[in-house]
Amino acid sequence: MLHIQNLYKSYGDRAVLQNLHLSIAPGEIYGLLGPNGAGKTTTIRILCNLLAADSGRVTLSGQPLSEATKPLIGLVPQENLQYASLTCEENLHFFARLYGRSRQQRKEQVPACLDAVGLRSRAKSPAETLSGGMKRRLSLAIALVHHPKLLILDEPTTGLDIEARIDLWRLIRQLQSQGMTILLTTHLLDEAERLCDRLGILKRGCLLAEGSLAELRQCITAQEIVIVRTAAEAAAIARAEALGFPHRRYGDDLAFWLPEPLEMKDIIDRFDGIPLESIARQPVRLEHIYDEVLRGESHERSQETPLPLEAIS
Amino acid sequence: MQGSVTRQLRRDWLGMMAIAQRILLELWRRKVSLVCWAIFPASILIVNGLILTERSQLSTASAFAQSVPPCLVGTALFFSCLGGSIATIVAEREQRTLKQLLISPLRGTAYFLGIFLAYGAIGMGQTLLVYAIAAFTGSEFKGSLSLSLLIIGLSMMAYVGTGFCIGAKLARRTEDVNALIAALGVPLLLLSGAFIPIQFFPEALRQFARYNPIYHMIEALAAASVANFRMTDVAPHLLFLLSFTGLMVLCGWLAYRQMLSSERRS
Numbered sequence: 001m002l003h004i005q006n007l008y009k010s011y012g013d014r015a016v017l018q019n020l021h022l023s024i025a026p027g028e029i030y031g032l033l034g035p036n037g038a039g040k041t042t043t044i045r046i047l048c049n050l051l052a053a054d055s056g057r058v059t060l061s062g063q064p065l066s067e068a069t070k071p072l073i074g075l076v077p078q079e080n081l082q083y084a085s086l087t088c089e090e091n092l093h094f095f096a097r098l099y100g101r102s103r104q105q106r107k108e109q110v111p112a113c114l115d116a117v118g119l120r121s122r123a124k125s126p127a128e129t130l131s132g133g134m135k136r137r138l139s140l141a142i143a144l145v146h147h148p149k150l151l152i153l154d155e156p157t158t159g160l161d162i163e164a165r166i167d168l169w170r171l172i173r174q175l176q177s178q179g180m181t182i183l184l185t186t187h188l189l190d191e192a193e194r195l196c197d198r199l200g201i202l203k204r205g206c207l208l209a210e211g212s213l214a215e216l217r218q219c220i221t222a223q224e225i226v227i228v229r230t231a232a233e234a235a236a237i238a239r240a241e242a243l244g245f246p247h248r249r250y251g252d253d254l255a256f257w258l259p260e261p262l263e264m265k266d267i268i269d270r271f272d273g274i275p276l277e278s279i280a281r282q283p284v285r286l287e288h289i290y291d292e293v294l295r296g297e298s299h300e301r302s303q304e305t306p307l308p309l310e311a312i313s
Numbered sequence: 314m315q316g317s318v319t320r321q322l323r324r325d326w327l328g329m330m331a332i333a334q335r336i337l338l339e340l341w342r343r344k345v346s347l348v349c350w351a352i353f354p355a356s357i358l359i360v361n362g363l364i365l366t367e368r369s370q371l372s373t374a375s376a377f378a379q380s381v382p383p384c385l386v387g388t389a390l391f392f393s394c395l396g397g398s399i400a401t402i403v404a405e406r407e408q409r410t411l412k413q414l415l416i417s418p419l420r421g422t423a424y425f426l427g428i429f430l431a432y433g434a435i436g437m438g439q440t441l442l443v444y445a446i447a448a449f450t451g452s453e454f455k456g457s458l459s460l461s462l463l464i465i466g467l468s469m470m471a472y473v474g475t476g477f478c479i480g481a482k483l484a485r486r487t488e489d490v491n492a493l494i495a496a497l498g499v500p501l502l503l504l505s506g507a508f509i510p511i512q513f514f515p516e517a518l519r520q521f522a523r524y525n526p527i528y529h530m531i532e533a534l535a536a537a538s539v540a541n542f543r544m545t546d547v548a549p550h551l552l553f554l555l556s557f558t559g560l561m562v563l564c565g566w567l568a569y570r571q572m573l574s575s576e577r578r579s
Contacts, residue, residue, distance in 0.1 A: 045577070048415075048416045049416070050412075050415055050416065050577040051577060067418060070416065070417065070418045071418060073416070075416050077412065077413070079409055081408070081409050081410050081412055081413040082410070082413075083335065083339065083408075083410060084408070085338075085339050085342040085343065086335065086338060086339065086342070090335075090338060094331050094334075094335050095413070095417065097327050097328070097330070097331035098327075098328055098331055098414070098417040098418065098419045099417060099418060100320075100323065100324040100327055100328075100418070101327075126342070142413070
């Protein structure tokens with residue numbers, strides 16, 4: 001569906017995308033992750049024809065990006081960009097007309113879109129009277145009203161409460177089940193973990209790692225992670241190192257990577273003699289992988305010995 | 314090839330109509346702006362007409378007939394077509410809806426024409442209102458209807474073009490709109506003879522007024538509105554107006570293109 005090859009973009013001397021390669025298959029949800037300034041928004045702008053790349057090739061449904069591919073893309077931007085005094089229905093009619101939809105087509109598509117996002121009962125409500133979650137759903141309906149082939153969701157649930165977030169996740173899954181291809185950017189790793197079939201981790205314009213969650217798990221040698229709370233951290237770390245358990249800090253948490261799953265009793269036995277206040281086991285989550293991939297990249301930069309992508313992913 | 318041109322033209326037409334209808338719908342929802350744009354020319358016409366009746370010893374009908382051009386192209390269209398188009402562009406930037414338009418296939422031409430059409434409709438409503446009030450006082454329109462409509466249309470286009478220039482280049486926030494209109498527009502209006510006939514101006518200001526496009530709009534419409542009008546009276550003002558309109562549409566277009574490229578990056 002979408003193929004990005006060698007995409008390069010710089011602003012002056014600063015390269016924001018460095019030979020980016022990325023492919024998304026039809027019907028797939030692809031999550032593009034990365035810290036601020038990683039190049040996610042620049043990639044989206046190039047896909048939406050708002051920015052021209054310096055070099056590289058992007059094809060969408062086999063066509064190179066141009067004005068003609070604009071109708072193939074639907075974008076849900078970070079902010080809710082809709083006309084506040086117009087009703088939901090009027091907003092949709094307006095945007096459908098911009099995509100050249102006739103009155104007859106709009107008559108069918110607008111109610112269908114409102115149904116799809118669960119806003120049929122609020123069709124006549126001005127956008128300014130909607131809740132945050134409903135405004136987000138209206139943004140989604142606006143992006144869908146011209147039947148795009150690729151839906152781009154730019155941090156779709158930022159600022160929403162958990163209920164609205166779950167609601168939107170359900171909608172995204174529903175769209176995928178109808179065959180929609182989706183590119184999603186988010187800072188919420190649990191969201192990416194729940195929704196995405198494949199993930200790409202971007203930093204400073206480079207794709208550091210890519211794959212399904214299972215494939216990305218290969219980035220970490222751990223089978224399981226143990227979070228330990230103890231007053232004797234130095235002793236615990238020394239013991240873990242002796243046992244061959246790498247350690248990491250996730251915020252305030254001290255974590256040890258277990259190369260193979262162990263019973264809790266066995267873990268406690270291995271830390272015998274160290275006063276443990278608490279100990280908890282966790283599966284390897286996307287946040288651990290993300291942290292590790294970015295840490296590897298930072299390490300690589302500090303050592304100035306570039307590692308091939310395969311070494312990380 | 315021909316098919317794709319036809320498709321593009323159809324899409325431009327739909328885009329233009331969508332923009333115009335949306336602006337009118339938003340104005341209709343708020344109502345206050347529409348009511349004010351009706352009250353404003355009506356009150357200016359009535360006040361000007363009554364002053365002229367009293368001070369120039371004219372009949373009410375003649376005084377109102379003479380007050381129509383400065384009231385209509387001088388003040389009413391100035392605030393609706395110029396102020397309105399600036400406000401639309403600034404609001405679009407502030408709400409960031411311009412970005413949503415940029416990712417759609419809407420072309421700049423359709424956007425410009427959509428805004429022109431919307432404020433043109435408001436301007437035509439004001440034109441009908443002003444002439445209706447003048448007719449109510451017994452004034453009769455004896456000039457050339459087609460020429461007057463051309464002058465009104467060109468004035469609207471010039472104002473919308475200027476609105477694009479100011480909205481795209483100078484005004485970033487809603488507060489800027491009032492400040493810019495007050496700083497740039499009101500002195501131009503005063504020096505155009507829209508409120509005080511330029512016969513009352515000192516010579517230096519009268520010379521200055523001859524370079525003021527609003528003065529030429531008013532003079533062109535006034536000359537085309539009299540019975541047995543002479544083209545030689547209208548032509549110099551019309552030529553100035555035509556050149557000014559062309560220049561403003563071009564400048565507005567360029568300013569709009571520049572704004573789009575900066576919005577694409579933001």
